[in-house]
Amino acid sequence: MKPMARDETSRRFTTSPTLAEIETLAEEALATIPEALRQHVRGVVIRVEELPSEEIERLMGLESPFDLMGLYRGVPLHNRTVFDSGRLPNMIFLYRRSLLDYWCDSGEDLTHLIRHVMIHEIGHHFGFSDADMHRLEREAGN
Numbered sequence: 722m723k724p725m726a727r728d729e730t731s732r733r734f735t736t737s738p739t740l741a742e743i744e745t746l747a748e749e750a751l752a753t754i755p756e757a758l759r760q761h762v763r764g765v766v767i768r769v770e771e772l773p774s775e776e777i778e779r780l781m782g783l784e785s786p787f788d789l790m791g792l793y794r795g796v797p798l799h800n801r802t803v804f805d806s807g808r809l810p811n812m813i814f815l816y817r818r819s820l821l822d823y824w825c826d827s828g829e830d831l832t833h834l835i836r837h838v839m840i841h842e843i844g845h846h847f848g849f850s851d852a853d854m855h856r857l858e859r860e861a862g863n
Contacts, residue, residue: 732832743769743817743835750836754843762843765795766812773816790819791838793845813842
């Protein structure tokens with residue numbers, strides 16, 4: 722699937738997108754990632770939830786559930802072994818209300834925000850730390 726042009730992916734929402742609409746935007750964002758990377762993400766489940774659970778909030782030491790827009794849960798590619806079969810699938814969680822809160826506060830295009838969060842979480846799937854990704858973004862001029 723070829724990446725969509727910017728004007729094809731941007732949408733104007735007059736009401737808050739639903740969980741299903743956020744999921745569709747996430748799947749469309751995934752389709753824009755180069756095939757050489759996307760092939761390693763097949764099988765990763767994308768889930769959209771309203772907010773992170775209280776358990777995630779506690780484990781991550783969040784001040785507020787709105788502090789987290791996305792989360793990768795799974796075993797990064799470089800840490801996998803034959804003993805990883807039978808485990809739950811690797812998952813990317815997107816948190817709708819956190820995304821919408823940031824979207825409203827920043828005025829950033831929602832499609833591009835979701836793509837940015839998806840790429841960040843996919844980076845964790847490849848084993849990159851937050852520091853690695855921030856460095857790569859700085860080097861890329863983003």
